[in-house]
Amino acid sequence: MSLSPKLGLRQRVGIGLAPSLRTSLNVLRMPLADLQAELARAAAENPYLVFRQHGPQDAGGGADFLVETPSLVADLRRQIGLMPLAPEVRAVAEYLAGELRDDGYLDTDLDEIAGEIGIPQALAEAGLAALQDCEPAGVGARSLSECLALQLVDRGVAADLAAQVVVHLEAFVAQDWRSLRRALGLARADLEAIGALLPQLVPHPVVPSPAAASALLPDLRVTKAADGTLSVDLTRLARPQLALDAALAAHTARDAPGAEFRARAEALIAAIAARGATLLRLGAWIVTAQAEFFSLGPDHLRPLSRAAAAADLGVHPSTVGRAVAGKAIEAEGRVYPLSRFFAAPLPQAQGPALSGFVVRRRIARLIADEPPGTPLSDAAIRAALAAEGVDIARRTVTKYRQWMRVPSSHQRRRQMRLRAAAARTGEAGMNGGQTRRPLSAGPDDAGPRP
Numbered sequence: 410m411s412l413s414p415k416l417g418l419r420q421r422v423g424i425g426l427a428p429s430l431r432t433s434l435n436v437l438r439m440p441l442a443d444l445q446a447e448l449a450r451a452a453a454e455n456p457y458l459v460f461r462q463h464g465p466q467d468a469g470g471g472a473d474f475l476v477e478t479p480s481l482v483a484d485l486r487r488q489i490g491l492m493p494l495a496p497e498v499r500a501v502a503e504y505l506a507g508e509l510r511d512d513g514y515l516d517t518d519l520d521e522i523a524g525e526i527g528i529p530q531a532l533a534e535a536g537l538a539a540l541q542d543c544e545p546a547g548v549g550a551r552s553l554s555e556c557l558a559l560q561l562v563d564r565g566v567a568a569d570l571a572a573q574v575v576v577h578l579e580a581f582v583a584q585d586w587r588s589l590r591r592a593l594g595l596a597r598a599d600l601e602a603i604g605a606l607l608p609q610l611v612p613h614p615v616v617p618s619p620a621a622a623s624a625l626l627p628d629l630r631v632t633k634a635a636d637g638t639l640s641v642d643l644t645r646l647a648r649p650q651l652a653l654d655a656a657l658a659a660h661t662a663r664d665a666p667g668a669e670f671r672a673r674a675e676a677l678i679a680a681i682a683a684r685g686a687t688l689l690r691l692g693a694w695i696v697t698a699q700a701e702f703f704s705l706g707p708d709h710l711r712p713l714s715r716a717a718a719a720a721d722l723g724v725h726p727s728t729v730g731r732a733v734a735g736k737a738i739e740a741e742g743r744v745y746p747l748s749r750f751f752a753a754p755l756p757q758a759q760g761p762a763l764s765g766f767v768v769r770r771r772i773a774r775l776i777a778d779e780p781p782g783t784p785l786s787d788a789a790i791r792a793a794l795a796a797e798g799v800d801i802a803r804r805t806v807t808k809y810r811q812w813m814r815v816p817s818s819h820q821r822r823r824q825m826r827l828r829a830a831a832a833r834t835g836e837a838g839m840n841g842g843q844t845r846r847p848l849s850a851g852p853d854d855a856g857p858r859p
Contacts, residue, residue: 441647521727547614639703734748784822
């Protein structure tokens with residue numbers, strides 16, 4: 410067999426996106442703080458771009474804003490940049506990092522992403538594997554089972570075994586070692602070691618802090634006219650002063666050696682304009698759909714879906730996902746993440762469905778107003794909500810209470826007793842009485858107070 414070089418032509422039909430459209434998708438996905446940093450970097454590298462950067466004080470009128478440092482996407486891209494990856498794999502991994510939900514899940518189908526950006530499926534899978542190697546463990550998961558399996562791998566369990574373990578979670582909870590030995594072929598000691606890892610797993614790779622809204626720079630601002638009419642507009646920070654250097658462009662032909670820089674600059678400027686137009690359309694839709702929220706208060710938040718927004722706006726659901734991720738809206742000096750307006754509905758036996766956000770607010774009020782010394786149990790909270798017309802299960806109350814990091818009624822009762830004892834001890838010391846040694850807080854008292 411002889412080997413000799415050959416030159417030939419081959420025609421192939423494939424799906425791909427123009428570089429300008431890829432730029433537009435990336436820009437739409439960026440939170441405002443990341444966008445400002447990206448524009449500053451692009452202007453420093455591209456002589457055709459002129460960029461004047463605003464400060465956070467230009468984001469809105471009088472609200473208190475802090476820039477998140479670093480954002481999830483920025484941190485993941487930093488980690489990816491330290492990995493020994495091929496350039497194309499690194500680019501895909503960084504792109505996928507921008508597609509994640511706020512809780513670290515990837516809810517866009519990988520086949521769809523591969524077709525959207527015009528890459529082979531194998532390259533998309535390699536990029537996802539690199540992303541899933543990042544911290545926190547479980548980031549980039551496409552399902553709960555994959556999230557748990559990734560966390561087990563991070564704790565030293567082999568990947569194929571981790572995938573089998575999550576299938577048999579109920580057996581681990583029941584400590585059915587006999588059936589687990591038959592299913593997994595492991596000794597009981599190994600099974601118990603894996604079982605000890607399971608309570609450490611979390612359902613979401615990233616848990617957004619309840620205070621995250623104060624750390625967002627708003628892209629949109631809602632204003633209310635004297636007659637109660639609501640309107641929405643982009644904040645000044647969301648309208649960056651980015652322009653083409655007119656003098657340089659006038660003296661440079663489009664086919665000159667620097668034409669590629671000019672094309673990139675024009676694509677970025679167009680992407681910024683498209684981002685603003687998309688956010689304005691989405692913001693107007695939210696303000697219309699959630700008019701009672703902005704007029705009457707947070708207790709009137711309606712459950713909405715991103716699919717409904719996509720259908721009404723005539724865009725793909727992934728476009729709504731990119732526009733919502735990391736974005737916020739300011740109303741009357743308060744900043745709300747756009748994701749808050751897409752709360753899952755809680756069906757009610759009578760009346761319209763409620764959003765989980767509204768129910769959590771009611772639970773927080775009930776706990777704040779509970780009688781001193783007699784904290785409400787989850788069953789009592791459920792009964793109180795039922796009296797208000799909210800029909801939810803006790804386990805839902807427990808889930809929301811834990812999400813708000815409120816201890817159980819038993820733990821709250823102990824905390825009340827400890828505080829009362831500490832107060833009595835302090836009064837006795839001030840009155841010259843004998844000071845008793847304060848009670849030591851047990852492990853149940855660790856953690857944040859309600």
